[in-house]
Amino acid sequence: MTSTSGTTKGRAWRNWAGTVAARPLREVAPASTGELAEAVRRAAEDGLRVKTVGTGHSFNAIAATDGVLVRPDLLTGIREIDRAAMTVTVGAGTPLKRLNAALAREDLSLANMGDVMEQTAAGAVSTGTHGTGRDSASIAAQIRGLELVTADGSVLTVSAKGTEGEREIFAAARVGLGALGVVSALTFAVEPLFxxxxxxxxxxxxxxxxxxxxxxxxxxxxxxxxxxxxxxxxxxxxxxxxxxxxxxxxxxxxxxxxxxxxxxxxxxxxxxxxxxxxxxxxxxxxxxxxxxxxxxxxxxxxxxxxxxxxxxxxxxxxxxxxxxxxxxxxxxxxxxxxxxxxxxxxxxxxxxxxxxxxxxxxxxxxxxxxxxxxxxxxxxxxxxxxxxxxxxxxxxxxxxxxxxxxEYLDGVYPRFGEFLALRDRLDPGRLFGNDHLRRVLGG
Ligand SMILES: Cc1cc2nc3c(=O)[nH]c(=O)nc-3n(C[C@H](O)[C@H](O)[C@H](O)COP(=O)(O)OP(=O)(O)OC[C@H]3O[C@@H](n4cnc5c(N)ncnc54)[C@H](O)[C@@H]3O)c2cc1C
CATH class of the missing domain: 3.40.462.10 (FAD-linked oxidases, C-terminal domain)
Incomplete structure (x- = not known):
């Protein structure tokens, strides 16, 4: 039942493969970045952890939560197409299939895609979803900027063109594992449709x-x-x-x-x-x-x-x-x-x-x-x-x-420590943590 600003009692949640189930305490479906920031602040005040889900296409428990589940269903759609910069900015919950169709209508396209397009834009990039390419890389590599709501409810806008600190967040948050904050919008590089x-x-x-x-x-x-x-x-x-x-x-x-x-x-x-x-x-x-x-x-x-x-x-x-x-x-x-x-x-x-x-x-x-x-x-x-x-x-x-x-992942990612240090700064209380992240990130 809905109480305030899209907040409901949590329902049972399952991933696409049916291998992971969770029961969040409550769910929220913010309709704007402001509402999202407010939901994050409220969860922190209530001592609850926060997890945003996409379409549950991850096979492991990375998206599972027993705290507040943020549904991005209202954070969708194209915010802006910049034809001079050849970029498109979309709400984080936009399904890739909707993004692809909207871009094609504008005679535009992403450079590369994975095998399916059911996932949300933010869900797909957060785990590094990729297709195949000699020169063009994953979907996350096509991001030019993003908007991130962090654990204290701040809204950060970061890109490769920002200050040194913003560039560091941008480098990490493109494949952020849901561990650094909630992505509310993404700006992708686009090309003329080919x-x-x-x-x-x-x-x-x-x-x-x-x-x-x-x-x-x-x-x-x-x-x-x-x-x-x-x-x-x-x-x-x-x-x-x-x-x-x-x-x-x-x-x-x-x-x-x-x-x-x-x-x-x-x-x-x-x-x-x-x-x-x-x-x-x-x-x-x-x-x-x-x-x-x-x-x-x-x-x-x-x-x-x-x-x-x-x-x-x-x-x-x-x-x-x-x-x-x-x-x-x-x-x-x-x-x-x-x-x-x-x-x-x-x-x-x-x-x-x-x-x-x-x-x-x-x-x-x-x-x-x-x-x-x-x-x-x-x-x-x-x-x-x-x-x-x-x-x-x-x-x-x-x-x-x-x-x-x-311990294993630290050995195969030369920049693993850099990610952990950034997480310690952005989310010291592990508001965005869950059991899966504790295993793969070590805390
Ligand atoms: C049929 C199928 C085909 C697939 N094909 C491919 C493929 O071709 N290539 C490939 O690499 N992978 C593929 N995958 C894996 C899939 O792309 C990834 O698991 C992807 O992360 C799923 O996106 P989602 O929207 O369902 O996100 P979810 O699985 O719901 O969430 C994934 C992660 O993203 C986080 N997250 C979601 N939204 C946000 C947000 N707004 N802000 C911060 N964090 C967020 C979640 O907390 C979680 O940590 C496939 C999976 C399936 C089931």
Missing amino acids: LLSAREEPMSFDRVTSEFDELHAENEHFEFYWFPHTGNCSTKRNNRSAGPLAPPGAVSGWITDELLSNGLFQVVSSVGRAVPAAVPAIARVSSRALSARTYTDIPYKVFTSPRRVRFVEMEYALPRETAVAALRELKAMVDRSPLRIGFPVEVRTAPADDITLSTASGRDSAYIAVHMYRRTPYRSYFTAVERIMTAYGGRPHWGKIHTRDA
């Missing part, structure tokens, strides 16, 4: 891994999926194109995106869960069913696709030059184990960036992501994968499943 040509093509594991460096160097956006228990991969190369627009045909698009990636995949995943021994045979048949196709469309339609089959995921960022060796180890581990893995392993890349705790901070990276169908036992698989990834100095995705703690 076209991308996608080439999807099956390829053998041996060929992709031996030609990985060339495939990465020759394409603006290269990624591939390897199907465990097979030697088959599905590759995707996206490059800017002068056109013409040639979207996937309605039928072929439906077959690939809806039938193979969602409908049939749902059935196959359910069968695999019921009869694990059938998984390798299913993987061989289904990975061979994929065929080559080429299409040209506006960026977000090429980068993203719907994901209706629910799964759990672990993803590690490795120094790019070690990715092939790590993937070969992963394949050898699956081949000699009794594990039955029905979901493909996804490999993507990102150039080094300058964000304090970005998974690509200061190093060219490749991402290796493993998935399991929801409610299928995943721990032994993920544990074995994590052992391989950590041996290469891997950095776990901040929003996905992993078991690393602050």
Whole structure:
């Protein structure tokens, strides 16, 4: 029931994958930065912790709270488009799909995107959500400025052009893990709308891994999926194109995106869960069913696709030059184990960036992501994968499943201490803390 200014009694909260549940004491849905700052001050006075959620697309408990849950549903929409600076400023809770559509209507686009666009803008960047790119990096790397409500209710506006102190906050708060404050608005760099040509093509594991460096160097956006228990991969190369627009045909698009990636995949995943021994045979048949196709469309339609089959995921960022060796180890581990893995392993890349705790901070990276169908036992698989990834100095995705703690993370992030020192200054009382942050940040 609503009491004052959008405050209600907390309802049970669950993440998208259904792996994390929480019961906040109360919820608030501020409609302005001022109301948000007031809600933060009130929570502090009441001795309650504060957590803002996006769409709950994180697989771990980073967004969970037993205190005050801030819903960003009213902090949405485009605040300003600056065509001289080529930037757009949006409310933090704006879903990426709404941002993409609004930009396209204005003949504008972000440079790069992840696989889906359900997440909120602030939720996506706070854990370092990324797609794949040779030159263009994560969504957070496309931010030019942001507005942050800190633990004492102050509203800070920071960018790379500010004072030294503002620049330090900007470097950290772009991938802020929800630990530095509540982001109320974000300013993204945008480009004139462009076209991308996608080439999807099956390829053998041996060929992709031996030609990985060339495939990465020759394409603006290269990624591939390897199907465990097979030697088959599905590759995707996206490059800017002068056109013409040639979207996937309605039928072929439906077959690939809806039938193979969602409908049939749902059935196959359910069968695999019921009869694990059938998984390798299913993987061989289904990975061979994929065929080559080429299409040209506006960026977000090429980068993203719907994901209706629910799964759990672990993803590690490795120094790019070690990715092939790590993937070969992963394949050898699956081949000699009794594990039955029905979901493909996804490999993507990102150039080094300058964000304090970005998974690509200061190093060219490749991402290796493993998935399991929801409610299928995943721990032994993920544990074995994590052992391989950590041996290469891997950095776990901040929003996905992993078991690393602050001591490990301090060893793989040269600027970890810088982030902790800033957090101590901005949130000494851990108003924005939760159990998950205590583990990964150490306090
Ligand atoms: C189907 C699916 C596909 C995915 N694809 C990709 C992908 O391609 N690439 C990739 O890198 N990741 C991917 N992810 C992971 C996902 O992008 C991240 O977990 C992302 O953080 C989720 O955004 P969200 O809006 O749901 O935020 P939530 O998961 O709700 O929250 C994430 C974090 O952001 C914080 N937060 C949210 N809003 C604010 C705010 N306003 N101010 C401060 N902190 C805030 C929360 O407190 C929490 O710490 C995928 C996840 C799913 C389920």
